Structures are given as structure tokens and as C-alpha cells.
Amino acid sequence: MNTAFWALVRKDLRLFFSDRRAVVVGLLVPIICGSFFGYLFGGRKGETEVSRMLVLVIDQDQSDVSAAIVARLSADKNLAVKPSTLEAAQVAVRKGKATVAIAIPKGFGAAAGRALFYSGATKPELRVLYDPSHAMESGMVQGILSGAVMQSVSGEMFSGKGGREMVNQSLAEIDAAKDMPGADKKVMRDLLGSVQALNQQQDRAQTAGQPQPATGMSMPYETRAEAVTSGSGIQYNGYAHSFGGMGIQFILFMGLDVGIRLLLLRKSGLWQRLRAAPLSRSVLLGSRAVSAAMIAAFIMLVLFAFARLVFGVRIQGSLLGFLGICAAFSLMTAAFGLMVAALGKTVEATRGISIMVTLIMVMLGGAWVPAFIFPRWLQKATLVVPTRWAMDGLDAMTWRGLDVSAALPPIAVLLLFTAAFGMVAVTRFRWEADG
Numbered sequence: 001m002n003t004a005f006w007a008l009v010r011k012d013l014r015l016f017f018s019d020r021r022a023v024v025v026g027l028l029v030p031i032i033c034g035s036f037f038g039y040l041f042g043g044r045k046g047e048t049e050v051s052r053m054l055v056l057v058i059d060q061d062q063s064d065v066s067a068a069i070v071a072r073l074s075a076d077k078n079l080a081v082k083p084s085t086l087e088a089a090q091v092a093v094r095k096g097k098a099t100v101a102i103a104i105p106k107g108f109g110a111a112a113g114r115a116l117f118y119s120g121a122t123k124p125e126l127r128v129l130y131d132p133s134h135a136m137e138s139g140m141v142q143g144i145l146s147g148a149v150m151q152s153v154s155g156e157m158f159s160g161k162g163g164r165e166m167v168n169q170s171l172a173e174i175d176a177a178k179d180m181p182g183a184d185k186k187v188m189r190d191l192l193g194s195v196q197a198l199n200q201q202q203d204r205a206q207t208a209g210q211p212q213p214a215t216g217m218s219m220p221y222e223t224r225a226e227a228v229t230s231g232s233g234i235q236y237n238g239y240a241h242s243f244g245g246m247g248i249q250f251i252l253f254m255g256l257d258v259g260i261r262l263l264l265l266r267k268s269g270l271w272q273r274l275r276a277a278p279l280s281r282s283v284l285l286g287s288r289a290v291s292a293a294m295i296a297a298f299i300m301l302v303l304f305a306f307a308r309l310v311f312g313v314r315i316q317g318s319l320l321g322f323l324g325i326c327a328a329f330s331l332m333t334a335a336f337g338l339m340v341a342a343l344g345k346t347v348e349a350t351r352g353i354s355i356m357v358t359l360i361m362v363m364l365g366g367a368w369v370p371a372f373i374f375p376r377w378l379q380k381a382t383l384v385v386p387t388r389w390a391m392d393g394l395d396a397m398t399w400r401g402l403d404v405s406a407a408l409p410p411i412a413v414l415l416l417f418t419a420a421f422g423m424v425a426v427t428r429f430r431w432e433a434d435g
Contacts, residue, residue, distance in 0.1 A: 012291030034246035038239035052080035065109030068152035103127035239311040244394035245367030255333035259340030296330035321407025322397035328414035338425035
């Protein structure tokens, strides 16, 4: 039995490697896709170009405040700011040529300065036009815009020419106001009087030739972002995730192909003839599963060897855990292929349904984009998908750098899926050709 079993395994391996073009394509396509997605999601930190987001600015105010806002936006490393008109900006955003456009209306600087001191004053509006397919980027731009507006308006009010005129005018209006309570008048006089005294002090210093630093409100803090990876000085490598995801996707397609080939063999009646030989069902199906698992493991190891040599992907965690996850996923893929053959009726219908199921598994498993991007409820729901456990396990053993204990739950879950798929395949497989 053992001799027959391994003879069937060797036969399947020879058939796979004899088609050199199929082997090359089966390795080249996931390598290309993994390289592309890895580059999009950051690659090796420090080696990818930061793509600036195009932001169009329509400055209808043409004031010192609006000029300062545009200057601060232009200084941000994430934005590529270009002047525009309202009509041209609307067309550009609608066509997807620009992500966000910001319109600064006429009179914005003066109105914003007044609203800075008076809570009851009418607040001017900044019009933000954005591409709805880039809502996340629009939120980031609006956050940057808030800081730029606050610094520009407060700087002008505390030290600019417009601020001096506004303070003097506001003091006169407060003195003339008859409906304002006396206590409120005193508070506002003290506040604006202090600003006026500061402006006068700066004027005297400038007359004496003493440079004065710009005043105004600014962010009262700075952030220091630290990426938490497998160790100090070890940077995140996006290629580790992308090659794992593409490996999982194309290995599943390979498993699907195994199932389709079995359907073709059953349709031709070959399996029925093999059953006439002194070979048990477990030997025939088991040999097919082992050969498919060996091919899957080969593909995964070649992909990560390429990623290691070209993109510096390392197994920062447990090598034993990494090999265990690759082996468990390879077995699960083989069992998945057998289940496809067992449940399928016609080749055409089975191919379409199984491709759809495979793509859904890949998508929900986080192979295309990391699972942390999913909504919270979807992150929990995808725990019933085997590809999610495979992706989490590969991430844990590569860039996260976790020990072998982190590989045990994914391995256990993948083996459970292997047993379930294998049980369905063995109990439902039909040996007779479909009539």
C-alpha cells in the first residue's frame, strides 16, 4: 500500500513539474502581484516615495490671513497645493484629477478674526469640495486645514495689520454698545486692551530695530510616532504581508485546479477504473492530497525566498512556527481541492462557484488589504474564514516577530478546517462518471 501511495504522489509531482510553463507562470504571477501590493502598502520603510495629495485652493479673499493659510498648507509634506478657480476645481474633483479643493471666500480673514474673540459672531465658512471615493483623505486634509486656519487667524489677530484694525474697531464698538452688560464690557476691554498693548509693544520694538517673533496660537504639542515591530531598529516591511496574501490566493487557486482535474478524471471514467485496482479510497484520495500539499508548500517557500532576496523580507519570529503555518495551510488547501471535486457536479458550474468562493475567502482573509482596515464587526466575522488565520499567522511569524506560541492557534484552526474539508471529500466523493 505504501509503495502504491508514494508512486501516485510521485506521479502527480512529475506531472506538475513537467509543465515548465505552468510552473513559471504559477510562481511569476504571485511574485508580480505581491511586489505591486507591497509597494502600494509602504514597501520597506524609507525606500518608497511619499505620494503627495493634490489639493486645489481657491483664494477669493486675497488677504494676509488667506495667504498664510495657503502657505501653511503648501508646507505640509503630505499635500501638493495648487491655486485654482472654483469652476476648474469642481471639474477636477468630479473627474478624479484632484482629491480635495478648498475655497476661501471673500472677507474670510476679517470674519474669522472677529469670530475668534466673539462667540456670538457669525463664523465664516470654508467650502471643501472632495471626491466621495476619497473620504478618508478628505478627513485628513480637513484636520490639516484646521491647524493652518487657527495659526493663521490668531497670528494675524495678535500681530498683523488686520488684527490691529480689528482690535481698535472692536474696542470702539464695545464702548458704543448699550445692550452689553457692564461686566461683559470690562472683560472684553481687558482682553482686547491686552492685545492692543502687545501690538504697540511690537511696533516700538520694530521701530528700534529689534526683530520680534511671530505671535499667534499654534499646536501646543508635538507627536513622536514610533512603529512597534519585532524589535528595536527593525522597520516594518509591507512586502511580508503582500507576499503572504498573494501566496495564499494563488495556492488556493492551485488547490481549486486540483479539484477541477479530479472532476475531469471522474468524467472520463478513469477513477472508476482505478477503483477496480487493489487500491483503497484513502490511498487514492490521500495521495492526491499529499502531492497537492507538497506543491502548495513549494510555492509558498519559493515566494518567501524571492521576497527575502529581493525585498529583504525576514522571518523575524519563529522559523518553526512559520514552517508549521505553511504546512497546515498547504494541507488545508489540498483538502479544499478534494472537497471541490467531491461536491462538484459539472466542471463548468464547479469552476465558477469555486472561483467565487475562493475570492471571497481571500478577500475576507485580509490577503488583499490588511484585516485591520475592516470594520470592527467584520474583523470578528472573518475569524470563521481559514485564510484569516493563515494571514494572521504569517504576519505574526514575519514582521511582527512573535514566538512559536503565536503560531499554534492558526495551525490548530487550519488543521481543523483540513479535517472538516477532508471528511466531506471522503464521504461525498463519487467514483462513477457522471452520466
